[in-house]
Amino acid sequence: MQTRVLAILGTLIALVAVLAPPAAAQPRPGGPVGSTATYHNNAATPGADPYVRYDAASGYYYAYSTEGADPGFHFAIYRSPDLATWQRLPGGALRADDGTQWGHDWFWAPEVYHNPDTGLYFLFYAARMNTNVAEHFGYADFEEPCKIGVAVATSPAGPFTNIVNQPIDYFPYDPAYHDVNLIMDATQKKPPATLAEGQTAPLGTYLPTIDPNVFFAGDGRVYLYFSRNAYRNWVWDHELGKYVEESNIYAVELTTAWWHDPTGTTMPTIAPAYVDANRVAGDDHPVRRDGFTPILSYGADPQDWENAHVDDYARTNGANKDRRWAEGSSVIESTRVVGGRRQPVYYLTYSANNYENAYYGVGYAVADSPLGPWRKSPANPILAQDSAIGMYSTGHGSIVATPDGSQLYYVHHGRSSTTTGRALYTERMRLDAEHPDPWGNPALVIDQSTADEPVPAGVAPYTLSTDTALLNVGASAGATLGWRVTSASGAAHDLANPLNRVDAVLDPAGAARIDRTADGAVLRAAGPRAGVAALTLTYQRQSASGQYGTVANLTAAGRDPVSVTLPVAACTTVLTGQRPGPLTLTSGVTCLTGAAVGGPVRVGRGAALVAVDSVIAGPVHADRGQALWLSGGRVAGGVDVSGATGPVRLDRVSVAGPVSVSGATGGVVIERSTLRGPLACTGNTPPPTDNGRPNQVRGPATGQCRGW
Numbered sequence: 001m002q003t004r005v006l007a008i009l010g011t012l013i014a015l016v017a018v019l020a021p022p023a024a025a026q027p028r029p030g031g032p033v034g035s036t037a038t039y040h041n042n043a044a045t046p047g048a049d050p051y052v053r054y055d056a057a058s059g060y061y062y063a064y065s066t067e068g069a070d071p072g073f074h075f076a077i078y079r080s081p082d083l084a085t086w087q088r089l090p091g092g093a094l095r096a097d098d099g100t101q102w103g104h105d106w107f108w109a110p111e112v113y114h115n116p117d118t119g120l121y122f123l124f125y126a127a128r129m130n131t132n133v134a135e136h137f138g139y140a141d142f143e144e145p146c147k148i149g150v151a152v153a154t155s156p157a158g159p160f161t162n163i164v165n166q167p168i169d170y171f172p173y174d175p176a177y178h179d180v181n182l183i184m185d186a187t188q189k190k191p192p193a194t195l196a197e198g199q200t201a202p203l204g205t206y207l208p209t210i211d212p213n214v215f216f217a218g219d220g221r222v223y224l225y226f227s228r229n230a231y232r233n234w235v236w237d238h239e240l241g242k243y244v245e246e247s248n249i250y251a252v253e254l255t256t257a258w259w260h261d262p263t264g265t266t267m268p269t270i271a272p273a274y275v276d277a278n279r280v281a282g283d284d285h286p287v288r289r290d291g292f293t294p295i296l297s298y299g300a301d302p303q304d305w306e307n308a309h310v311d312d313y314a315r316t317n318g319a320n321k322d323r324r325w326a327e328g329s330s331v332i333e334s335t336r337v338v339g340g341r342r343q344p345v346y347y348l349t350y351s352a353n354n355y356e357n358a359y360y361g362v363g364y365a366v367a368d369s370p371l372g373p374w375r376k377s378p379a380n381p382i383l384a385q386d387s388a389i390g391m392y393s394t395g396h397g398s399i400v401a402t403p404d405g406s407q408l409y410y411v412h413h414g415r416s417s418t419t420t421g422r423a424l425y426t427e428r429m430r431l432d433a434e435h436p437d438p439w440g441n442p443a444l445v446i447d448q449s450t451a452d453e454p455v456p457a458g459v460a461p462y463t464l465s466t467d468t469a470l471l472n473v474g475a476s477a478g479a480t481l482g483w484r485v486t487s488a489s490g491a492a493h494d495l496a497n498p499l500n501r502v503d504a505v506l507d508p509a510g511a512a513r514i515d516r517t518a519d520g521a522v523l524r525a526a527g528p529r530a531g532v533a534a535l536t537l538t539y540q541r542q543s544a545s546g547q548y549g550t551v552a553n554l555t556a557a558g559r560d561p562v563s564v565t566l567p568v569a570a571c572t573t574v575l576t577g578q579r580p581g582p583l584t585l586t587s588g589v590t591c592l593t594g595a596a597v598g599g600p601v602r603v604g605r606g607a608a609l610v611a612v613d614s615v616i617a618g619p620v621h622a623d624r625g626q627a628l629w630l631s632g633g634r635v636a637g638g639v640d641v642s643g644a645t646g647p648v649r650l651d652r653v654s655v656a657g658p659v660s661v662s663g664a665t666g667g668v669v670i671e672r673s674t675l676r677g678p679l680a681c682t683g684n685t686p687p688p689t690d691n692g693r694p695n696q697v698r699g700p701a702t703g704q705c706r707g708w
Contacts, residue, residue: 033488034554035460038452039084040544041391043416043423044498047076048355049211049328050424051111051398052083052411055156059489061400062156063411063424064093064110064123072096074107075125077157080494081487082459083400083409083426087494093123093158094151100162103127106146109211109328111398112156118262123151123160124224126210129167135287136171137206143181143188144231146208148224152264163258163267170252170270172207172228173278173289179205180234180243188231189313189321191243195236198243204280205232207250207292211396214254215331215370218344222254223370224268225295225348227327235299237310244310246324249296249350251371293371296326296350301365301376305384306352308359326350328396331370332408334431336441345441346370347431349410351395355422358385360395362412364444366437377437382446383412383427389450391425392418399429402457403489409456410446428453452544459487461553462562464502464539469631470593470612471523471535473512474570478524485539485562495519501548503538507647507667512568525570532570532589532608532627532646534667538563560692565651565669567610567629581618585609589626592616600637603628608646619657622648627666638677658699661688670695670705681705 047065054061060079063086068076073092080086093110094101106128113122126146134140136147147167151160178201180191192198208229215223230247237244253271270290277291298306312320328351335342346367353360363380367373385392397412408429413422427449431442447453463486471479483502485493493500495518504516511533512523523535539562540548552559572588581599583590585607592611600618603609603625610629619637622628627646630639630653638657641648646666650659650673658677661668661684668681668688678699681688687704694708701708 033461035455035462035551036549036554036559037082037455037460037462037541037551038543039082039426039455039499039541040452041414041425041427041450042499042542042544043414043420043425045078045086045088045424046421047078047086047424048413048422049109049396050411050413051109052400052409053112053114053156054400054403055114056116056403058156059487059491060156062112064112065413065424066108066110067422069093074127075110075123078424079157079491081489081491082493083411083456085493085497085499086424087497089157091159093160094125094162095159098159098161100151100165102129102131102162102165102167103147103149104130106144108146109396111213113214113216114156115259118260118264119154120262120264121153121156121160122214122258122264123153123158124212124214125149125151126212126226127167136167137208138285138287142206142208142232144208144229146210146229148209148212148226150258150268163265166267168224168268168270170209171288171290172209172250172252172292173204174207174233175204175278175280175289177205177233178203179232181205181232187318189318191234191245191322193242198234198236204289208232210247211327211329213329213331215333217370218333220256221370222256222259223251223331224254224270225249225251225329225331227329230321230323230325235297237299240310242322244298244322244324246298247327248294248298249326249329249348250292251295252290252292253371295372295374296329296348296365296376298324298326301374303363303376303380305359305361305363305381308353308357323354325352325354330398332399334442336433336436338440344368347444348374349397349399349444352381353395355393355395355413358392358418360393361385362395362397362410362446366439366441375439377444379437379443382444383410383448386448389448390416391448391450392416393422394425394448397425404458407457450544458489461488461560462486462539462551464537464562464564466537466564466566469566470591470610471512471566471568472571472574472591473523473525473568474572474589478512478522479568480520480522481535481566482520483537484519499542501540501542503540503548503550505536505538506568507534507536523568532610532629533568534565534647534649535568536563536565557694558692565649567612567631567647567649569608569610569627569629571610581616585625661705670708675699678702679705679708 049066063078065076069092075093077089078086108126110125133145153160180201209226211227213225234243258266258268274291279289361381361384365374365376392415394414410429428447433442467482571591573590579597583601586604589608592614595614603622605624608627613632617636622641624643629649631651634654641661644664648668650670654674660680662682664684671693674696679701681704
């Protein structure tokens with residue numbers, strides 16, 4: 001007989017390994033998954049010039065920012081499971097002291113690109129150099145010697161290391177520019193008063209370059225877009241009758257060897273057609289004069305909204321220059337229908353005006369080719385300051401698609417007031433084919449908002465999970481609990497971000513003391529006679545009003561709150577592993593965790609049973625017990641509960657025989673369980689509930705559970 005019992009127990013204990021996982025809010029089957037979750041732009045995450053990419057391997061969105069890194073690093077890195085609740089990672093993207101840094105200061109506008117074939121991540125950025133300046137710009141005292149560098153890493157979180165201790169081998173040169181800086185005073189703020197005077201300046205200058213953006217075209221070509229930093233680009237404005245210093249957007253094609261090098265040791269180089277392309281006849285200068293393709297400028301396509309600073313010199317009594325900006329570009333490829341056939345169309349977003357100015361905003365242009373010609377949209381600016389919703393100084397963002405490609409978002413920086421620092425904002429972006437632009441392309445629209453908006457596609461279903469399924473508060477040290485909330489990709493939410501929180505409610509409230517943090521708690525028994533209580537954890541998100549609301553996953557079957565309820569028990573006996581039956585409980589709280597009991601279990605008056613992920617080879621009878629809680633696992637017989645004074649709960653448990661619950665006064669919950677026999681519920685106060693998480697009841701359900 002003993003041998004037979006042990007054989008049965010061996011079979012039962014093996015079944016424990018394939019039972020339901022530890023406590024987690026699991027989405028119900030039944031169709032496409034959505035969520036009631038919303039987000040709002042609360043300007044809580046500092047950042048500037050953000051570039052965002054989705055990383056399929058980790059399930060996170062990563063944002064790279066000019067500002068926000070720890071001391072000793074350049075460029076902050078944030079990550080988010082939903083494009084809204086950001087978490088800053090320690091350190092930064094690029095160490096300042098790793099021995100490969102060619103830049104001195106002005107580390108701006110980081111962008112990161114991932115090659116899934118090699119697993120490498122490439123960081124493009126701008127910085128100002130303080131060595132070899134004459135070699136790159138012709139003058140040792142060139143005031144804004146900005147160049148573009150490239151670093152590499154095997155993770156989107158870095159650390160990135162410069163491929164070489166030099167910027168990209170590119171020397172863009174403008175041979176037609178009269179370098180009026182050479183005939184101006186030391187402040188460089190008052191240019192020549194006439195075009196004729198300006199044209200007496202020497203011809204030609206090298207370009208300081210900032211704000212890199214790499215575009216991978218559908219035909220396999222790779223293009224580097226960049227801004228010609230305004231310095232050394234005084235442009236005569238014939239309408240205003242004066243010089244205005246401008247930044248323009250240019251492009252150059254790159255070779256692709258760097259992209260395909262699995263070692264990550266090859267620097268990007270410019271296509272041969274651009275090498276020395278701007279050298280004029282008779283020029284024997286030892287440094288190359290490389291070419292570029294003009295993409296966007298005020299002179300080629302003037303729009304009045306870009307003129308916020310053209311009179312700054314007079315307005316500030318000579319403190320500031322008269323300037324225009326076109327920078328912070330981001331390019332994507334889409335299609336339009338022409339003559340019944342789809343053709344590529346390219347969109348470029350850019351920022352104009354100074355980032356601290358009320359008129360700083362975002363416009364866009366379209367082209368039929370990556371190199372243009374580009375035409376600015378007459379709808380510009382499509383993103384601008386809006387005091388009515390409390391969003392100021394909007395600009396310099398990047399475009400990112402949701403993982404399924406169904407939605408586009410524009411993540412940019414802005415300010416919540418005219419005096420606060422820059423922060424990250426997430427806006428839905430759409431290509432509106434129903435309202436095309438003048439050239440028949442779908443219009444690019446940004447839905448600017450600080451109100452509650454649906455979270456991006458692909459975030460749901462959410463899962464709330466815990467690191468334990470039973471909280472034993474019987475020990476003097478109490479019970480430690482950790483929890484986490486993950487998106488559909490498995491990426492965890494930062495629960496210290498005020499947009500997120502996990503609410504913890506204990507029933508009865510005084511059953512234990514709770515000392516909690518953002519992602520966990522320590523629970524201790526409130527007294528020596530503590531029995532069994534229920535701790536319900538619920539994922540909530542903050543609305544624009546400041547209030548928190550419970551998040552539910554949505555399926556064709558209905559709403560499923562993202563919550564989990566755990567037993568909190570002052571266990572007087574804890575049983576694990578194989579146990580022969582029968583088991584008779586006459587007092588205290590007996591807790592089974594991963595156990596296999598080979599026989600019936602009887603719970604007597606005032607006693608309690610909590611069984612988590614355990615197998616019972618026989619029926620369970622509870623007559624006027626304090627509590628019965630079965631979570632996970634299976635019962636080979638039936639379950640019969642009568643007159644319970646505390647909680648009765650069957651959660652994710654499989655019961656082979658009939659289930660009967662009667663006369664319970666502490667609450668009855670039966671959810672997500674498989675009941676192979678009949679279910680009868682009578683005289684329970686309050687009536688039993690499944691919490692909207694239905695069971696599989698294969699026999700008839702009668703009484704208070706009728707219709708389950």
